Amino acid sequence: MIKFLDLHTINARYEEEFHQKFTSFLQAGYYINGNETKLFEQNFAAYCGTQYAVGVGNGLDAIRLIFEAYKIMGKLQEGDEVLVPANTYIASVLAISQAGLLPVLVEPDMQTYNIDVSLISKYISSKTKAILAVHLYGQVAEMSMINTIANQNNLLVIEDAAQAHGADYQGNKTGNLADAGAFSFYPTKNLGALGDGGAVTTNDSDLADIVKKLSNYGQAQKYVSAYKGFNSRLDEIQAAFLNVKLPYLDEINQKRRQNAQQYLSGILHKDIVLPQFDNKNTQVFHQFVIRTPRRDELKEYLLQNGVETIIHYPVPPHKQEAYKQWNDLSYPITEQIHNEILSLPINENLLPKEIEFIIEKINRF
Helix, strand or coil: EEECCHHHHHCCCHHHHHHHHHHHHHCCCEEEECCHHHHHHHHHHHHHHHHHHHEEEEEEHHHHHHHHHHHHCCCCCCCCEEECCCCEEEEEEHHHHHCCCCEECCCCCCCCCCCCCHHHHHHHCCCCEEEECCHHHEECCCCCHHHHHHHHHHCEEEEEECCCCCEECCCEECCCCEEEEEEECCCCCCCCCCCCEEEEEEECCCHHHHHHHCCCEEEECCECCCCCCCCCCCCCCHHHHHHHHHHHHHHHHHHHHHHHHHHHHHHCCCCCCCCCCCCCCCCCCCCCCEEEEEEEEHHHHHHHHCCCECCCCCHHHHHCCCHHHHHHCCCCHHHHHHHEEEEEECCCCCHHHHHHHHHHCCCCC
């Protein structure tokens, strides 16, 4: 069986360094907001090209804390609308709702699966105050056009970069393409921890300071809370592991691109729509997503032939019970995407012969 993702194998190359970090972590006796967290925040900010990075508990919290900070700064208030792609993972939408803001779903582009920039202006109202640009599956959204529209309408732009660590766009990396960026270090990400973790990146010192305080009970100093905060800190041990893995991220992304190239040149099936790729570093292939009306049939066929696949994602946000007030809404492009997409194995440990095997099976389908 070719597994979709084998995290033990993925992390095996780092085990010696992990052990060294864990030993140091134990000996330090400082388990929350210690030197490893500070070091990772410095390293990750430098990598992204931003002035600040703030470690938080997970990717959903990273987005929410940005919104909560902007509310404190007076740039947002409860009831404001935030534009977000309709086909994103539900965490993007949850973060908006949990901050007391109103998600406004915008259909995606069928080629990139990111928000359709040609539709954004149609959804802007007097209540619209921000755009949450999601870099879905590792493909950077059209940030130049998004930022232009935002500037024309005095809107904030926040990147949901949870799936696009290290992607480049016009000379800058994700996390440094808007007012702020939100990252997840969930174990399956291109830069994954061994547990939950997240980060906020920005060049705004006030935003970074408030996010830092909000993530730790709103405390300006120990036991003194300036804000009604949260408990959403990046674990010290996860920061240590991320410090080990971060120097390898560009190599990981390049290997994923190579794997994608092999798929793209080899899959010839007439019923399969392949992902768009222009050989640029705007795509880091967190997922390699194909599309076919025969998705469920193909998924079962591949499983029977020893290939594990996953659907990212089977149910769009507006069809989730959590948002039952939207269940009768129609987003035909989003619904088609969610009914047809299938993710093939793409991780950096995948062997060329395994990819060739998958290609052969797909072409025979």
